[in-house]
Amino acid sequence: MLIGLQVLGGLVSAAILFLVAAGLTLIFGVCRVLNLAHGTFYMLGLYAAYSLTTALHGLPGAFWLALVLVPLLWAAIGAVLEAVLFRRLYGVDVLLQILPTIALVFLGQDLVRAVWGLTPRLVSTPPALLFPLHIFGVTAPAYYAFVVLAGIVVAAGLWLLIARTDWGLLVRATARDRVVAATLGVDTGRIMTSVFALSMALVGLAGVLFAPIGGASPGMGVDSTVEAFAVVVVGGLGSVWGSAAAALGFGMLKSFGILVAPRFAVAFVFVAMAAVLVFRPAGLFRAPE
Amino acid sequence: MLELEGVHAAYGATPALFGLSLTVAPGQVAALLGRNGAGKTTTLKSVVRLVTVTAGRVRFRGEDLARLPPHRIALTGIAYVPEERRIIAGLTVEENLRVTRRSPAARAAWPIERAYDLFPPLAGLRHRPGTRLSGGEQQMLCIARALMLDPAILLLDEPTEGLAPAVIEVLGERLATLKAAGLAILLAEQSSVLVARLADTAHVIDRGAIRYSGTLADFRADRQATEHLLFVG
Numbered sequence: 340m341l342i343g344l345q346v347l348g349g350l351v352s353a354a355i356l357f358l359v360a361a362g363l364t365l366i367f368g369v370c371r372v373l374n375l376a377h378g379t380f381y382m383l384g385l386y387a388a389y390s391l392t393t394a395l396h397g398l399p400g401a402f403w404l405a406l407v408l409v410p411l412l413w414a415a416i417g418a419v420l421e422a423v424l425f426r427r428l429y430g431v432d433v434l435l436q437i438l439p440t441i442a443l444v445f446l447g448q449d450l451v452r453a454v455w456g457l458t459p460r461l462v463s464t465p466p467a468l469l470f471p472l473h474i475f476g477v478t479a480p481a482y483y484a485f486v487v488l489a490g491i492v493v494a495a496g497l498w499l500l501i502a503r504t505d506w507g508l509l510v511r512a513t514a515r516d517r518v519v520a521a522t523l524g525v526d527t528g529r530i531m532t533s534v535f536a537l538s539m540a541l542v543g544l545a546g547v548l549f550a551p552i553g554g555a556s557p558g559m560g561v562d563s564t565v566e567a568f569a570v571v572v573v574g575g576l577g578s579v580w581g582s583a584a585a586a587l588g589f590g591m592l593k594s595f596g597i598l599v600a601p602r603f604a605v606a607f608v609f610v611a612m613a614a615v616l617v618f619r620p621a622g623l624f625r626a627p628e
Numbered sequence: 629m630l631e632l633e634g635v636h637a638a639y640g641a642t643p644a645l646f647g648l649s650l651t652v653a654p655g656q657v658a659a660l661l662g663r664n665g666a667g668k669t670t671t672l673k674s675v676v677r678l679v680t681v682t683a684g685r686v687r688f689r690g691e692d693l694a695r696l697p698p699h700r701i702a703l704t705g706i707a708y709v710p711e712e713r714r715i716i717a718g719l720t721v722e723e724n725l726r727v728t729r730r731s732p733a734a735r736a737a738w739p740i741e742r743a744y745d746l747f748p749p750l751a752g753l754r755h756r757p758g759t760r761l762s763g764g765e766q767q768m769l770c771i772a773r774a775l776m777l778d779p780a781i782l783l784l785d786e787p788t789e790g791l792a793p794a795v796i797e798v799l800g801e802r803l804a805t806l807k808a809a810g811l812a813i814l815l816a817e818q819s820s821v822l823v824a825r826l827a828d829t830a831h832v833i834d835r836g837a838i839r840y841s842g843t844l845a846d847f848r849a850d851r852q853a854t855e856h857l858l859f860v861g
């Protein structure tokens with residue numbers, strides 16, 4: 340009974356972690372930039388979901404609208420951000436690369452303070468998914484199962500996109516050898532813009548999905564970046580499948596860690612990260628080159 | 629067809645080409661000869677803009693390439709085969725061939741099967757990771773991949789380096805077939821095997837500029853004049 344609840348909670352954490360980490364690892368893998376503001380956009384996604392659903396108060400479909408609109412908007416913001424800012428950072432010294440992304444973190448926090456203040460904001464669960472679901476021998480809100488399902492569907496879609504489409508092939512080629520790809524006629528700049536847009540859509544989706552579960556609060560952007568970074572490092576920088584596996588492991592570890600030592604649940608994740616890196620410095624799913 | 633005129637090129641602040649001029653005529657093979665560090669690779673890179681051209685002009689079929697980014701240059705019909713066989717890791721042989729963005733005309737001219745017809749050993753390896761091929765197979769793949777652009781000219785950077793004579797023989801034969809079909813080639817080489825077989829003109833480069841240009845026959849006759857710039861067999 341208790342175990343079932345922890346499993347479900349772990350899967351929910353894993354789904355969210357995966358959606359955030361997948362974008363972070365894609366941006367790193369293809370553009371070679373570590374975007375420390377990635378979690379900030381997760382946080383902003385939650386607030387955007389809050390504002391959108393509050394603005395559309397009476398509407399029953401408000402949450403679903405946010406679920407579609409926020410990722411689309413985030414993709415557009417991602418494309419613009421890549422074109423005006425990140426494009427200038429490619430191939431630059433790592434420190435110089437990271438500084439502007441830290442600036443974005445502060446900008447995001449100030450924006451949250453100015454617009455939403457310090458009070459946590461919760462989005463109400465869509466009425467259609469309020470009913471209790473009997474699963475793993477426990478009774479839980481159907482919304483939890485929906486989040487897990489959404490995570491699985493997106494992961495499968497991402498796999499199809501990257502492994503099976505022409506666009507995915509160009510993304511993989513650009514990630515591995517930007518120069519050769521360009522000499523074969525691939526507009527690698529456009530590929531990077533679209534990868535950024537996709538990554539931002541994923542993190543926006545993660546934000547909306549988590550909004551009815553945890554709500555939005557000002558410090559969560561940095562926390563999310565740090566956790567997603569751990570997932571990405573353990574999974575192997577640039578490996579989406581590594582991130583999926585690591586997110587699953589971390590989600591479970593967090594969920595069961597809370598049972599053992601509530602105050603150290605997050606610390607377990609980092610102990611696990613250190614342990615993995617001792618034995619596989621390149622991460623779980625990346626062959627050392 | 630391809631004209632380099634007084635080209636200066638630099639890696640950051642380090643100049644590498646000093647007023648290099650060179651012409652490749654349609655359907656002809658021009659050999660670019662010179663010892664290590666002479667500037668052969670940089671010359672090819674200056675055509676596809678992988679190095680900064682600081683002065684001079686590169687024209688292809690009359691069009692100035694200065695304004696075009698590398699991927700647009702590729703689409704004008706210039707295919708570049710870099711040195712050291714840069715197979716894209718993590719991609720299968722067939723995926724390496726499919727990376728090329730190309731026009732419908734190029735698609736019609738070079739269906740993937742035509743690459744396998746040209747280099748039959750690749751056909752049986754199409755699902756194998758490209759990096760797990762022998763050196764000769766990798767070179768075939770790199771050339772086949774470049775041909776997917778249906779280019780008018782192929783820029784080949786030391787394609788025979790480190791390959792066994794039997795493999796070089798096969799490559800030479802295939803390149804001769806392509807030449808007969810009208811493909812121009814700018815061939816950077818240190819060894820003379822392919823050059824003797826394919827080249828129409830020879831250009832000797834040293835310290836970033838052309839020191840000798842002539843037909844292959846002239847070059848052979850004048851061999852003494854260029855010997856000190858080459859040290860090759």
Ligand SMILES: Nc1ncnc2c1ncn2[C@@H]1O[C@H](COP(=O)(O)OP(=O)(O)O)[C@@H](O)[C@H]1O
Nearest residue numbers: 639642644662663664665666667668669670671
């Ligand atoms: N990436 C680079 N950065 C700086 N200098 C370079 C670079 N590549 C080549 N060079 C220099 O440019 C000159 C020409 O090199 P290159 O064109 O590679 O010669 P080759 O292909 O004939 O061996 C050499 O002096 C070499 O040291």
Ligand SMILES: [Mg+2]
Nearest residue numbers: 668669670711
């Ligand atoms: Mg060279």
